[in-house]
Amino acid sequence: MRFVDEFRDPGLITKAVEEIHRLAQPGRHYRIMEVCGGHTHAIYRFGLKDILPEDIELIHGPGCPVCVLPMGRIDDGLALAQKNGTIFAAFGDMMRVPGTHGSPFEHKARGTDVRIVYSPADALQIARKNPKRHVIFFAIGFETTAPSTALTLMHAKREAIRNFSVFCNHVTIVPAIRAILDSPDMRLDAFIGPGHVSTVIGCRPYEWIARAEGKPVVTSGFEPLDLLQSIVMLLRQLRAGEARVENQYKRVVPWEGNRAALKAMAEVFELRPHFEWRGLGFISQSALRIRKEYADWDSEQRFDVPETRVADPKAAQCGEVLKGVLKPAQCKLFGKECTPEHPIGALMVSSEGSCAAYYNYEYRKTASLVTEISSVA
């Protein structure tokens, strides 16, 4: 319980942890997946694993959009950026993600005009200010981010800004959960549902997980107490033999989601028949593409895309880690060939990837402990 003092409301934290211990049935092993990369980061950062009973295992899900993006898409985006006078704009998270011929950062060093933006609106702003050059916004993200890209495209169309297009890599979370549940080697008891994705899509899209799969889902906030409360709510359901969708993050997540955001997404995007996920392979109807009404602002409809396909590195066992079959450190490459500085596998790429989070918070802790012990000895 050594981290508890640092939390707000240590009393409440202690109570929640006691309740978790009380609810966990002896001899039963619980496998709970937190879907969202933000939750994974928070769980490691706050050391929550250390205060939970050993029989509660948290499995880190596919909800890190940088991690699940196949390398071929990065290659394609950067290939389009080679055209004379093109500006390639992307979020900072993308800059160190390796493509076959290097990351966006490395392309920048070789002369490609690569810009970090913090918002799709900023990429459009670059286009307004550079009317003679074409700006490609490399869009990534789940439903949290897709509405912002949609509104930006609506602004671009309304203002008839022709030198702007989006290379769309937006993905949707529910089909990825379905793919994980369909996987034969997967055994999960319950889900901690994503927080900010749910502000957009609401809680209804998870109902089939409870109804058809019999697994409880609780959408959760990101604070230690939020996550512990969500685990309490899941354990209560499991103990009672129930499976429902509950909303722990009511202060931010409306049950029905954000209608304006959903409307903007529906106006601009449609589902792709299938899309490749790093570590998970092709998943049907799991990603968004730009509708033909917005074809002039879609990099893929406007330009010839090489459609590069790069197989996931064979030695990296990202798929098994994503599905919770392996722990990050059980992968053959973890901490050796594959580190946050030189990521090979998808999950080491972003700080929200489970391997990077594990490396930064657990592995380094253990490594420094080993150094400490050996220096004492």
Added chain:
Amino acid sequence: MCLAIPGKIVSLVPDEPHLGVVEVTGVRRRVDLGLLVEDMPKIGDWVLIHVGFAMSRISEQDATEQMQLLTMLGEGEAAMNEVRGYGLEERGDFRTGEKHRLGTGKTPTVQ
């Protein structure tokens, strides 16, 4: 990248009803309010901002807690860099002189 930044609406942008100026711990930037059109925030309201767009309205207490959470997660500085980096300032505000008050709002490029 799925964390959100809390900000307080300090003004709305005349002529551009989808834009508002938010303040995040002393830094003011324009954000897009278009995702909240069904429940438009007023001056003084608090919102959660994600990639330059207000995504939901929250209470002042939740806003304070969200900022503390970002700090606890070690992402407070990244959040402030993000807010400082929002580049909508340079549009139109040459007219109103607002640019000066809001800072340069330059979009950073990779160094």
